Amino acid sequence: MYSTTGIDASNYVSTFNTAFYFIAGISLFLLIGLTFIMLYFVFRYNKKKNKIAVQNEGNILLEITWTVVPIILALFMFYFGWEGWKPMNKPPSNAMNITATARMWNFSFQYENGKESPDLVVPVNTPVKVNLVSLDVIHSLFIPAYRIKSDIVPGREKFMWFLPQTEGDFDLYCAEYCGLRHSYMKSMVRVLSKEKFTAWYGDTTTLVIAAEGSSPGAQGLAIMKLQGCLACHSSDGSKIVGPTYLNLFGSQQIVIRNGAEVTVTADTAYLKQMILDPFSQVVKGYPKGLMQSYKGKISDADLAKIIEYLKSLNEK
Numbered sequence: 499m500y501s502t503t504g505i506d507a508s509n510y511v512s513t514f515n516t517a518f519y520f521i522a523g524i525s526l527f528l529l530i531g532l533t534f535i536m537l538y539f540v541f542r543y544n545k546k547k548n549k550i551a552v553q554n555e556g557n558i559l560l561e562i563t564w565t566v567v568p569i570i571l572a573l574f575m576f577y578f579g580w581e582g583w584k585p586m587n588k589p590p591s592n593a594m595n596i597t598a599t600a601r602m603w604n605f606s607f608q609y610e611n612g613k614e615s616p617d618l619v620v621p622v623n624t625p626v627k628v629n630l631v632s633l634d635v636i637h638s639l640f641i642p643a644y645r646i647k648s649d650i651v652p653g654r655e656k657f658m659w660f661l662p663q664t665e666g667d668f669d670l671y672c673a674e675y676c677g678l679r680h681s682y683m684k685s686m687v688r689v690l691s692k693e694k695f696t697a698w699y700g701d702t703t704t705l706v707i708a709a710e711g712s713s714p715g716a717q718g719l720a721i722m723k724l725q726g727c728l729a730c731h732s733s734d735g736s737k738i739v740g741p742t743y744l745n746l747f748g749s750q751q752i753v754i755r756n757g758a759e760v761t762v763t764a765d766t767a768y769l770k771q772m773i774l775d776p777f778s779q780v781v782k783g784y785p786k787g788l789m790q791s792y793k794g795k796i797s798d799a800d801l802a803k804i805i806e807y808l809k810s811l812n813e814k
């Protein structure tokens with residue numbers, strides 16, 4: 499789903515489409531050609547017309563033709579693919595740097611001025627280099643309208659770059675099956691005019707938080723959306739992957755610590771520990787190691803806002 503203004507959405511569209519239509523065209527030609535030859539042979543060489551089978555002993559010209567022609571076709575396919583792929587590895591030196599962080603199960607995007615966003619917001623006609631980081635398993639960042647996709651492998655430095663050429667919203671999603679809620683791992687590329695982007699980029703105070711309103715804990719909710727907590731935790735009592743946040747604060751929790759069951763009160767200290775060091779103890783009935791540690795990824799101030807949000811869920 500995207501707006502078109504006559505030009506391609508990204509710099510890769512035309513070379514990609516050339517390769518695609520070339521290969522699809524050859525495939526279609528071969529499919530139709532071979533089907534007709536096959537039907538002709540069925541008709542021409544059936545048993546009624548040819549009672550006695552004949553053995554043909556090789557034909558040099560035929561052998562050379564059906565070896566050389568496919569090789570040439572395959573080389574052309576390779577050439578178009580190669581020409582389309584080559585520029586993907588050479589980001590322009592003036593490209594804007596953005597880091598895409600993938601985790602089970604959301605994307606977030608970090609900018610050089612510290613801004614963070616759940617959508618990939620970029621200015622039109624400016625080359626963008628996206629550094630690809632995974633915090634857990636292999637994900638893949640796919641932007642169909644841009645004809646670009648790359649795996650995101652934990653521990654490996656990878657990037658993609660592109661030139662957004664038209665303003666509008668474009669789908670972005672994970673294209674590598676990464677677990678239970680993989681299909682929810684989708685986001686947007688939002689291409690703004692240069693002026694609108696400058697305004698958006700300069701506004702570092704609000705993050706995405708302004709959008710959430712000012713009810714108690716609203717900022718905590720916005721931070722959790724960005725950090726992907728809501729992919730595994732609900733706020734309405736339903737169990738997704740992890741326990742729900744509803745009525746969690748102050749409740750009695752049974753956790754498994756050093757192999758023994760312990761009952762603890764979910765106070766501020768407990769919640770902090772569960773977020774920063776989830777391996778130290780595990781809530782009974784849930785798998786260990788699914789939730790990653792957020793140590794160093796969430797500031798103390800943000801942690802306090804998250805806990806304020808969790809508290810607010812009790813008051814209803």
Ligand SMILES: [Cu+2]
Nearest residue numbers: 637672676683
């Ligand atoms: Cu994924």
